[in-house]
Amino acid sequence: MQVASIQPPTAPERSIGAVLPTITGGVTFMMLTIFLLICADLQLHSTLHHDPAWLIHGTEVFLDGGKLYRDVFELNPPLIFYLTVPPVWLARQFHLFDIDTFVVYVFGLIALSLWASWLALSKDEALPPWIRTFTLLAAAIAVAICPAGNFGQREHLMIVFSLPYLLLAAGRARSLFRDRCLAFNIGVFSAFGFALKPHFLLIPFALECYIILRTGTLTRIIRAETIGLGAMTLLYAAVIAWFTPDYLTTIVPFGVAVYGGGFDSTLLAVLACPATLLLPLVLALHIVLRRNLRVPEFADTLCVAAVCSFIIYVVQMKGWSYQAYPVDATLFLGLAALLLRMPDTPRPSYFTVVISVLLLAMGLNNGVRRYQNEFMAEMASLVEALPPDSSIYVFTAKVSEAFPLVNYTGVGWSSRFDTFWLLPGLVTQPNPSHEIEQFVRDAVVADLTRQPPTLVFIDVAKRKAYFGDHDFDYISYFSTDSRFTAIWEHYQPITQIGHFLVFRRHAPGVRS
Secondary structure (H helix, E strand, O other): OOOOOOOOOOOOOOOHHHOOOOOOHHHHHHHHHHHHHHHHHHHHOOOOOHHHHHHHHHHHHHHOOOOEOOOEEOOOOOHHHHHHHHHHHHHHHHOOOHHHHHHHHHHHHHHHHHHHHHHHHHOOOOOOHHHHHHHHHHHHHHHHOOOHHHOOOHHHHHHHHHHHHHHHHHHHHOOOOOOHHHHHHHHHHHHHHHOOOHHHHHHHHHHHHHHHHHHOOHHHHOOHHHHHHHHHHHHHHHHHHHHOHHHHHHHHHHHHHHHHHHHOOOHHHHHOOHHHHHHHHHHHHHHHHHHHEOOHHHHHHHHHHHHHHHHHHHHHOOOOHHHHHHHHHHHHHHHHHOOOEOOOOOOOHHHHHHHHHHHHHHHHHHHOOOOOOHHHHHHHHHHHOOOOOOEEEEEOOOHHHOOOHHHHHOOEEOOOEOOOOOHHHHHOOOOOOHHHHHHHHHHHHHHHHHOOOOEEEEEOOOOOOOOOOOOOOHHHHHOOOHHHHHHHOOEEEEEEEOOEEEEEEOOOOOOO
């Protein structure tokens, strides 16, 4: 099936192109530079999400010689640690705050992604300059503002790395892209995003199916960018097997056994997000407006990515906002693509109003959702008063009740875990795994012995997060091990803050 190339318009433009007649080239990059600098400054004055904060700490342990999945016990594959090495290493070399370095690093990746996207758009000679400019500005909003409080999350990084690939796919669907070297590099670049979590690979798979349907030939799947993506993904799989075999032999089996049982939400809770309503609305608008779009392939590829992102979000069954970010980002870009209408086609004003209102609402909704951490606000003064070289330990199943407190206060962390993510699914099982139970007990005893924490925070809430109706007591659970009991004799309660009892380590021989 031959796809006709887009010809320059002969009639006066009656589209958003009339608003952007001169914003091209250098002006575009100047606008983007100012925009990214403002966004970076705002993020530097915000609190980083607890997940990337923990991964920064884990990377520090890794750079100090610790072994991933032994000294740092984490559910995610190792690529996220490898990607976090550059900012942590730079922070150490220049004595900078690692979270600030991480933020600047991510904005550097955003700038690189937008530059690669601009190159991909520029190679498509059928695109008028204003379409390239408008698309790039919309992409900048999607990756710099829409993440909001989920900045630096793995889903955010996935969109940053995959953005040029998504735009390139639209050109491939029109058989208009010819630069093999650029395409290969974009494929390699996108692999760092799609490989962060295995289920992200659904997106390029679906896009390749779409390209085959549009071009009518199966051989289109063998292209420079798919070779780059496939080669890097296979190389990464080999790196996991060779350098971090514990991920395959310990993390994966343990995660399969207990993670879903503790952290899965109900389907109703997962679907209670804006994307559940926005996705069908955007798809309906796409169906109605597609025949009059200047570049329908842009909207096609972004809608395909949005549907895949929504499937990935639902399949994970967690309902966490950061897992819905790829849906938000691709829907935002899809809506922007629906404004790129043919210049000689009448456009009902109400469609423009509806799309513009949705774009504005999505931008504002994401932009104002800054990250906040109540635990850090309550505990910071207590932790900051500790002597130098002190460390803490938190008995909890929530990452946010340990990080980013550790990062911002500079206190040490005595555990190999970010949280006791193994316990909720384990202790609520009818027949819990004795192997996992013994592993957790051994790990806790080893960590408390290796680096005795000065303060220990214990979640004593009647209904603890992720334990459901199960009345779980951390100290009673671990006190069945005599080794833990001997360690715990050195701790006495000093206060209670919220639903946390706070214990302090006292000198040997001093009784509580």
